[in-house]
Amino acid sequence: APGEAALPTAEETPKVMAAEFKRQFTKNLEAMRKEMREDLSVLVEQAIAPMTTAVARAVAEALAQGEALKEAEETLLQHSDQLTSIEKEMGEVLEINKDL
Numbered sequence: 001a002p003g004e005a006a007l008p009t010a011e012e013t014p015k016v017m018a019a020e021f022k023r024q025f026t027k028n029l030e031a032m033r034k035e036m037r038e039d040l041s042v043l044v045e046q047a048i049a050p051m052t053t054a055v056a057r058a059v060a061e062a063l064a065q066g067e068a069l070k071e072a073e074e075t076l077l078q079h080s081d082q083l084t085s086i087e088k089e090m091g092e093v094l095e096i097n098k099d100l
Helices: 012-078 082-098
Strands: none
Touching: 012 082
């Protein structure tokens, strides 16, 4: 009948089956690859997340320590004149005591 696909002959059947197998195999392989890529990306995210969190925490702590050191340095600078005069006075006191 017109419009109907002709059935493969005995000689063509193995070729048709091989072509269909290859088509199905390729389709399934692509689906498996996609699923594996998705699974792999989830695994990578799960593995990296704790490290990322730890690094972020370490950076935050280092910045906080840096801020504390900066504040201490600023305080010392603010009082450096006082410290210098105290040091000078101590030197004078030691000089006086040395002669006693």
